[in-house]
Every structure is written in structure tokens, then in C-alpha cells.
Amino acid sequence: MTVVGARPQFIKAAPLGRALAAAGHEELLIHTGQHYDEAMSASFFSELQIGEPMANLEVGGSPGPERIRAMLDGLLAFIETRKPDAVVVLGDTDSTLAGALAASLSATPLAHVEAGLRSFDRRMPEERNRVITDHCAQLLLCPSETARANLTAEGIEDGVHVVGDVMRDAMEDASARTGRELLAEFGVTVGSYVLATIHRADNTDDPLRLQAILNGLGGIDEPVVFPLHPRTGDAIEAAALRVPPNVRCVEPVGYGTLIRLAADARVVVTDSGGLQKEAYWLGTPCVTARDTTEWVETVETGWNVLVGADADFIASAARAAGPGPTHPESYGEPGAGSRCVGLLEAFRRKK
8 A cells, every 4th residue: 555645755656656567566545635736636646647546535734733643544444444465655744654653553564665864853844754654664765875874873774775766767757758848838948047946834834934035036147937836825925925026936837847847947946855856867956945955965966055045045056056066876776666666575475
């Protein structure tokens, strides 16, 4: 049983689901409904060619604790009815945490895809979700050696494997299917614009912080294409924040469009974990509007710089960004989905 609920998990679930199907396994895909509107959910299932979920728990919009309780109740009911060989969770959202707790409470084996990531900032709900999930899991599928080392430092060594990053396959597939002709829709040309995405609660729930990020984008002497996450759009409107004239707010875009925009941008400004990696793979410099990152390799290799919500730092880092040095491959070769499936099969045989 694979538990998904938010846009990043749909992307990660696509290559994993294809690998499970190719190996002849039945995947029970459960959507918690954490992301629930068309632009953030249904369109992704269609674009990524993910089969219809077995169920949608429709918990979106509830406050955090209530949402997790509703997810947990729904997931426990499906585990009791279907008795899956394992529960698979991906990433670090509330849906990840709910899946981990449901597996633990039902004594069902738990596999965590993207295990071992750490930003070491426990203020972030994503960090708390990662840590709890890893300590519940029996099979920990890491994207990098750094992630494995983080688990070792926490005393977790059994069931730990480095498989690479499942998002790599999804990204390469999307990149191959999406051409540069779509840039005209946004009025930009290759290498002459900035792509920005901001959605994390730390940034959107604090009007002063969000305005500072917008001001930083305004200090870049290029058009900024800014697909608005619903949370971000609502926050800008509620606080009547000023959007600089060079910042072009657009509706949320599909995954293929986002990858094409990232590939052809001069620089990316984001607080997304996934887009940090995708920029790294695409060779596009990245400026991250956070104080910490779980994807430390992108910073260590010079492709990413952390700027927090400092307007001047955001603008100067984006203006200075250029082609970086050739970087080593930190997140493995393509095919992580198939490697995950092989380890799930081996785990089941041992049980």
C-alpha cells in the first residue's frame, strides 16, 4: 500500500508505481487528499500517468492535528481490510507521518522512500515527520550516502539501503516530453528569466518574511516567472502584499512545464526541496529561500546557496548566479524505483 497526499509524493510515486507494475505486484494507492484541488492533485495523476487511487480520504483543508487523525483513521481501516505486505511512504509530509503511524499501530512493515534526510531544524514540520517516520520504518531507502550517515548517527543501521533518488526518473521523463515552445506562453526566452516557487509555511505564514522574499525577487533585473501555490496566493492577497512589477504571478503549472521552466531559466529561486534537486540535475543555479536544507550536497557542490528571507541576499545571489562547476552525481543513477522494488521483494522474502 503506497500512501500519497501532496504534489511531491505524486511525482515520486510515478516511477515507483511503474516499477511495481513491471514486476507484477499489486499496488494499493491511497490518496489522503492533503492536496485536493485540480491544479495540485488531479492534473498530476493524469500528467504523470498514475493510476486512479484506490481511495481518496479527502482530508484536505482540515487543521494539521485533525488532518493527521483523519488520515490515520482512514489508513488503519484500509490496512485492516486489505492486509498489505507493506506500507510505503514517500518524503516528509503529514501524509508520510500518518502512513508511518498507521503501519506502526497495525504492526505492518513500513518502507520509507527518501529516508535519512535531515535539515537539523526541528521547527520545520517536515523535519519532525522525517525523523519519526525513519524511527518507525523497517526498510529505509536513502537517496544518498549522506542520508545513510544521518541514520547511522541516530543508531539506525538495520534495513538501510542507498538506492538513489526516485525523482530523477520522473524528471527525465517529464523533460523529454516537454519542449521549449511553451516558453512563449510566459513571454520569456531561454536563459533570460528567473523561475521562482515559494510555498513553505515558514515563508507564507509570516507576511513580513513573504514580503521580503517578494522584494528580493523585485531586485532582480529580469522577469520572474512565479507559479503561485494556492497557499502563497492566499497569503499575498490576505496581507495585501506588494508584488514587484517584474514578478509575473501565474497559476500553478504541471510538472512537465515546471521542469522545462527550470531547465531554461538562468536561475531558480525556491523553498522547495524537490526543485533544489531538479535544478541540480538540470544544471541550473539555485537560490534557496530557507535557512537550512536537507539536500546538503547541492550546497556543498556550489549549485545552491541558502539565503533565508533576506531581500538583499536573495537579489544579490540571484544576480550573481551563473554556470556552476561540474558537480559529482550525489543522488545515484536513474532506476531508483526498480531498486526500491527489488529491496521490497527481498524484505518480503525474509519475512
